[in-house]
Amino acid sequence: MERKGKYSDVDDLFRNRFSGYEPVPGPGLKARLMKKVAVKEFFSFYPARFNVYYLAVAAAVTGAVLLVTLGGGSGKSLPETMKIPGDSVAAIMQPITDTASMTHSPGVAPVTGKTPAFTTGNRPSDSHKESQPVIFSADEVDRKTVKSDAVSVTVDPIREVANPVRGDTTLQKTAVSSFKMSVSSGCAPLVVELTSTSGNAHSLQWSSGDGRHSDGKSLTWVFNQPGSYTVSLKAIGYDGSEDNASAMIVVHPSPVAKFDVSPANREVSDRDIMLFNYSAGFLTAAWDFGDGGKSHLRDPLHSYKASGKFRITLKVSNEYGCFDTLSKVYSTAPGIYRIDFPNAFIPNNNGPTGGYYSLRSDEAAYVFHPEYEGVTDYHLVVYSRTGVMLFESRDLNIGWDGYYKGQLCEPGVYVYRARGRYANGEQYQKSGDVTILRFR
Amino acid sequence: MLSDREIIEGCLKHSRKAQQLLYDKYSRFLLGICLRYASDRAEAEDILQDVFVRVFFNIDEYSGTGSFAGWLRKVAVNTAITNYHRTMKHRYHVDIDEYKSMETGSVSFEEDLFSADELGRVLNELPPGYKMVFNLYAIEGYKHREIAEMMKIDVNTSKSQYSRARAMLREKLSHLRDLRKSYQADSNNEDGE
Numbered sequence: 001m002e003r004k005g006k007y008s009d010v011d012d013l014f015r016n017r018f019s020g021y022e023p024v025p026g027p028g029l030k031a032r033l034m035k036k037v038a039v040k041e042f043f044s045f046y047p048a049r050f051n052v053y054y055l056a057v058a059a060a061v062t063g064a065v066l067l068v069t070l071g072g073g074s075g076k077s078l079p080e081t082m083k084i085p086g087d088s089v090a091a092i093m094q095p096i097t098d099t100a101s102m103t104h105s106p107g108v109a110p111v112t113g114k115t116p117a118f119t120t121g122n123r124p125s126d127s128h129k130e131s132q133p134v135i136f137s138a139d140e141v142d143r144k145t146v147k148s149d150a151v152s153v154t155v156d157p158i159r160e161v162a163n164p165v166r167g168d169t170t171l172q173k174t175a176v177s178s179f180k181m182s183v184s185s186g187c188a189p190l191v192v193e194l195t196s197t198s199g200n201a202h203s204l205q206w207s208s209g210d211g212r213h214s215d216g217k218s219l220t221w222v223f224n225q226p227g228s229y230t231v232s233l234k235a236i237g238y239d240g241s242e243d244n245a246s247a248m249i250v251v252h253p254s255p256v257a258k259f260d261v262s263p264a265n266r267e268v269s270d271r272d273i274m275l276f277n278y279s280a281g282f283l284t285a286a287w288d289f290g291d292g293g294k295s296h297l298r299d300p301l302h303s304y305k306a307s308g309k310f311r312i313t314l315k316v317s318n319e320y321g322c323f324d325t326l327s328k329v330y331s332t333a334p335g336i337y338r339i340d341f342p343n344a345f346i347p348n349n350n351g352p353t354g355g356y357y358s359l360r361s362d363e364a365a366y367v368f369h370p371e372y373e374g375v376t377d378y379h380l381v382v383y384s385r386t387g388v389m390l391f392e393s394r395d396l397n398i399g400w401d402g403y404y405k406g407q408l409c410e411p412g413v414y415v416y417r418a419r420g421r422y423a424n425g426e427q428y429q430k431s432g433d434v435t436i437l438r439f440r
Numbered sequence: 441m442l443s444d445r446e447i448i449e450g451c452l453k454h455s456r457k458a459q460q461l462l463y464d465k466y467s468r469f470l471l472g473i474c475l476r477y478a479s480d481r482a483e484a485e486d487i488l489q490d491v492f493v494r495v496f497f498n499i500d501e502y503s504g505t506g507s508f509a510g511w512l513r514k515v516a517v518n519t520a521i522t523n524y525h526r527t528m529k530h531r532y533h534v535d536i537d538e539y540k541s542m543e544t545g546s547v548s549f550e551e552d553l554f555s556a557d558e559l560g561r562v563l564n565e566l567p568p569g570y571k572m573v574f575n576l577y578a579i580e581g582y583k584h585r586e587i588a589e590m591m592k593i594d595v596n597t598s599k600s601q602y603s604r605a606r607a608m609l610r611e612k613l614s615h616l617r618d619l620r621k622s623y624q625a626d627s628n629n630e631d632g633e
Binding site: 011013014015017018021022023024025026029030032033034036037040043044049348350351355 | 451456459463472475488492493497563566579603606
C-alpha cells in the first residue's frame with residue numbers, strides 16, 4: 001500500500017520527491033510561447049524561416065514610403081496635423097467653459113458676502129417674474145478656499161421646485177430649501193454642523209449621503225470615512241410643495257502616526273537611537289526629539305548628548321494638509337561602561353568566516369565576541385589549554401570564529417584575556433574561559 | 441514520437457513542428473524545476489516561457505555530447521537565477537536573520553507523508569535567498585563554490601544559508617508532521633466511537 005522510504009536527511013527527501021515531479025503546464029502557455037517565439041523569430045530574421053510575412057511587411061513598408069513621398073508634396077497631410085492643436089485647444093477650453101457655466105447655472109446662487117441675498121432663478125420655462133420661485137440663500141462664502149479649516153459654505157447647486165405649475169401661488173407658501181454647513185471639506189473624522197435656512201418649510205428631511213437621516217433644524221454629523229458625500233435637504237412646505245438642496249462634502253483621509261524607538265530605553269547616550277516610522281497614509285514626517293533636535297527624515301537616527309527624559313513627537317501629514325501626531329517619552333541615563341564575554345559559543349562548522357560579525361546578522365551567533373558599551377581600546381587574545389595562542393584581535397568588530405589555521409577547534413574549554421580602555425579613560429582587564437560546543 | 445536527436449535537428453532549422461514536439465516532451469519536466477524556484481505558479485510559467493525561448497534560440501549551444509535533459513535543466517536553472525536577480529529588485533525583501541534555531545538531533549521523515557506540492561509549499565516559505573541556495577545545492581547538486589559564482593554571493597553565505605535553510609525546513613516539516621499526526625489521531629478516535 002505504501003512505500004516506507006525513511007529519510008533522515010531533508011536533502012534526500014526533497015531530491016527524491018522532486019525527481020519525478022512533472023506538473024502539467026497551463027493550457028494557454030503553449031500558444032503564448034509559440035506566439036512569442038514567432039514574433040522573436042520574425043524580428044531576428046532567420047533565412048530558414050523566410051516566409052510570406054516578410055514579403056507582406058516589405059510591401060507594406062514600400063507602400064508607406066511611397067505614400068509619404070507622394071503625400072508630402074501635395075500637402076494632403078497638412079490639415080491632419082493642423083487638427084491636433086485645434087483639438088487640444090478645445091480640450092483645454094472645455095473645463096474652463098464648464099466652470100463658467102457652473103457658476104452661472106440657473107438656481108445656483110454664488111453670492112459672496114455676508115448679507116443674505118434674494119436671487120431669482122433663470123429658468124427658461126418661467127417667463128413671469130412672479131411665478132419664479134424665490135431662492136433664499138444665506139451664503140458666507142469663500143469659495144476659493146478648499147482648505148480644511150473653518151470655512152463656512154452654503155451650496156445649493158441642485159434645486160428642484162416640485163411643482164413649477166404652481167407659479168401663481170404666493171411666494172410665502174412655496175417651500176424653499178437651503179442650508180449652511182460649517183465646513184465643506186476636511187480631514188477625517190470630519191465634524192460638520194448643518195443648519196437649515198429653508199423658508200416656508202413645515203418639515204425637513206436631511207440625508208447624509210451615507211445612509212443617515214434626520215429631521216431637525218440644525219444638526220451635527222461626523223464623517224469618519226474618507227470620501228465624498230452628498231448631503232441633501234428636502235424641505236416640504238405647508239402647501240405640500242417640495243424643494244431639494246444638496247451640497248458635496250469631501251472628507252480627506254487622515255494619516256495615522258505610529259513609531260517605535262530602538263533600543264526601547266537607552267542607558268548610554270553615546271550611540272544613536274533608531275526611530276522607526278510605522279505611520280500609515282502620510283506624505284511628510286516631522287520629528288521633534290525633545291532636546292531641540294528636529295528631523296524631516298522618514299526614519300531618522302538621533303543621539304542624545306545629555307541624560308534625562310525627552311518627549312519625542314512625530315507629526316505626519318498628507319497632501320491634504322491632514323495630520324496626526326504622536327508623542328512618546330524616552331529616557332536616557334548617564335553613560336555606563338562595560339565589556340562582557342559569553343562563556344560558550346558554537347562555531348559555524350561550514351568553514352572559517354574570518355570572525356567579522358555584525359550584531360544584526362546571524363553571523364554573530366557563530367563568533368566569540370563581547371557585549372560592550374563605551375569601549376574605545378580593545379585587545380583580545382584566546383589561548384588553548386596547552387597555552388597555544390589561537391587568536392588575537394584589536395578590532396571590536398572581529399571576534400573569534402572558532403578556527404585555528406583553517407581548522408575547526410575541538411569542542412572544549414579555551415581561555416581568553418581582554419585588555420583595553422573605556423571611553424572615560426578607565427582601563428579594564430577581563431579574563432575567563434570559553435567553551436566551544438559542537439554545532440549539532 | 442521523434443527522438444531527441446531528430447527534435448534537436450528540427451529546432452536547429454527553426455521548424456515549428458520540432459519546437460512543439462520539444463515543448464510537449466519536456467514542458468512538464470522543466471515546469472517541475474521552475475516551480476521550485478518561483479514564488480508561485482504564474483511566475484513559474486513565465487520562467488518556463490523564457491526557458492523555451494532560450495532553448496529555441498540557443499539550441500546550437502548544446503554540444504550534443506551530454507544528456508539533452510541535463511542541458512535543458514541547466515538552462516532552466518540559469519533562467520530561474522536570472523529571474524531571481526531581476527525580481528529581487530522589486531520585492532520587499534526581509535531576511536530572517538533573527539532566526540536562531542539550531543538543528544536538534546536527527547529527525548526522519550517518511551517519504552509518503554508529504555506530496556511534492558506540499559514540499560514545494562514548505563520550500564516557498566523560506567526566504568528567497570535560502571530557497572535558491574537549497575534548491576541549487578540539495579536538489580540540483582551544485583557545489584557551494586559554483587552557487588556562489590552563479591548567485592554572485594560569498595561562498596560562506598551560500599554555506600550558511602544552506603544550513604539555515606535545512607534547519608528551517610526540518611523544523612517546518614516536523615511541525616507539519618506533528619500536526620498531521622494529531623489530526624489523524626483525532627479522526628481515529630472519532631472512528632472508534
